[in-house]
Amino acid sequence: MRKIGPWLAAAAVVIGLALIIGSSLWPSSPAQETVNPTMTEPATPPASVPTPTQTKGGVTFATCDVDKMSIPDLPLKKGERNKWDIIPLTPQQDATGNIPLPPADSSLSDPHPPAALVSGYTVKYHQAGPKADDMVAIIGHSSPWRVLPFNSLMNQGKQGGEAPRVKVGQRVYLHTTCSGKWWLEYEVGDAFTAGKPAFASDPRIFGTEKMPGWLALITCLQPKEGHSTQVVAITGQLKGVVSLP
Numbered sequence: 062m063r064k065i066g067p068w069l070a071a072a073a074v075v076i077g078l079a080l081i082i083g084s085s086l087w088p089s090s091p092a093q094e095t096v097n098p099t100m101t102e103p104a105t106p107p108a109s110v111p112t113p114t115q116t117k118g119g120v121t122f123a124t125c126d127v128d129k130m131s132i133p134d135l136p137l138k139k140g141e142r143n144k145w146d147i148i149p150l151t152p153q154q155d156a157t158g159n160i161p162l163p164p165a166d167s168s169l170s171d172p173h174p175p176a177a178l179v180s181g182y183t184v185k186y187h188q189a190g191p192k193a194d195d196m197v198a199i200i201g202h203s204s205p206w207r208v209l210p211f212n213s214l215m216n217q218g219k220q221g222g223e224a225p226r227v228k229v230g231q232r233v234y235l236h237t238t239c240s241g242k243w244w245l246e247y248e249v250g251d252a253f254t255a256g257k258p259a260f261a262s263d264p265r266i267f268g269t270e271k272m273p274g275w276l277a278l279i280t281c282l283q284p285k286e287g288h289s290t291q292v293v294a295i296t297g298q299l300k301g302v303v304s305l306p
Contacts (some may be wrong), residue, residue: 069075069122072150072236072274073281078288080205084172085217090122092204094251101153101165106272110299112240112241113239113240113242113243115219118237119189119191119301119302120191120243120302121192122190122191122237122239122240122241122243123190123239124188124189124190124192124193124194124237125186125188125189125190125237125238125239125240126149126183126238127147127149127183127187127188127189127197127199127235127236128146128147128148128236128237128238129144129145129146129147129235129236129238130144130181130199130233130234130235131143131144131145131233131234131244131305132143132145132227132231132232132234132238133232133234133305134231134232135213135214135227135231137213138213140208141208141212141213142210142213143213145180145181145182145211146179146180146184146211147180147181147182147199147235148180148181148182149183150184151152151181155172158244160166169182169245169249170269173254178209178210179210179277180201180303181199181200181201181210181211182199182200182226183197183198183199183200183218184198184200185198186198186277188245189235189237189245189276190237190239190240191271191299191302192271192273193274195271195272195273195275196267196268196272196273196275196277197235197271197275197276197277198245198266198267198274198276198277198278198279198280199276199277199278200278200279200280201214201278201279201280202280202281203215203280203283203293204283205217205283205284205285206285211278211280213226214226214227214278214280214293214295215282215293216220218303219300223250224256224292225253226251226256227249227278228249228252229249229250229251230248230249230251231248231249231265232246232247232248232249233246233249233276233278233295233297234246234247234303234305237277240302241261242304243302243303243304244302244303244304244305245299245301245302246299246300246302247276247284247297247298247299247300248297248298248300249296250296250298251265251294251295251296252293252294252295252296253265253293253294254282254291254292254293254294255292255294256290256291256292257289257290260279260292260294262300263294265294265296266279266296273299274297274298274299275296275297275298275299276296276299277294277295277296278293278294278295278296279292279293279295280292280293281293
C-alpha cells in the first residue's frame with residue numbers, strides 16, 4: 062500500500078487558500094556569516110548534467126526534476142496558457158505555509174509575483190524520466206476570477222470551474238533539468254473531480270504502490286463563491302520521448 066503521508070493533505074489546504082495567505086510568508090533569508098577570505102576554500106564545481114543519449118531503443122536520460130510542462134493543443138481563453146514553468150517545493154515549505162501567496166485584497170500586478178502563482182509546482186513526486194521508478198505529480202493554482210496558472214485545465218461556467226477541459230487522449234509534455242531538447246510525452250487516460258482532502262489518498266490519482274511513468278495534474282475546482290471543496294485531477298501514462306519545436 063502506498064503511503065501518501067501528511068504533506069499532500071497540507072497541499073490540499075494550500076491550493077485551496079491561494080488568495081488568502083500573505084506574500085510576506087516567504088521565509089526570510091538567513092544572515093550571512095562572515096568568513097575570513099584567507100580561510101575560504103574554493104567552491105566545489107557543480108556536478109555536470111547527464112547528457113541524453115539516443116540509441117536504437119530510443120532516447121534515454123537520467124531521472125531529474127521536472128522544470129517545464131506543455132499541452133500544445135489545449136484550447137485557450139484570454140490570459141490562459143498551455144505552457145508552464147514547474148518549480149519544486151519541499152514538504153516542509155508546504156506544511157508550514159511558506160508558499161508565498163497574496164492577500165485577498167491584492168492584485169497580481171506586482172512585478173515580482175510569488176512563484177507558486179505563476180508556475181506549476183511539485184511537492185513530493187518531483188522527478189521524471191524514461192527510467193523513473195515512480196510517478197510525477199504537478200499542482201497548480203486556479204481561480205474563477207483571476208488569471209492563475211492552471212485556469213486552462215478546466216472549463217469555467219456559471220458555478221465556477223465545472224469540468225476538466227483536458228480530454229482523454231490529449232498529450233501532455235514534460236521537460237526536465239537533464240532532458241536537453243527532449244520532452245516526455247504522456248497520454249491523458251482520465252480527467253475527473255475528487256473531494257478534499259480525500260483526494261490525497263485517492264488510488265485513481267496516486268495508486269496503491271509505485272507507478273513508473275504515471276502523471277497526475279491537480280488543481281482546485283473553484284466555485285464562484287466560497288471555498289473550493291474539490292480538485293480537478295488529470296492522469297496519464299508515459300508514451301515516449303519526443304523533440305518539440
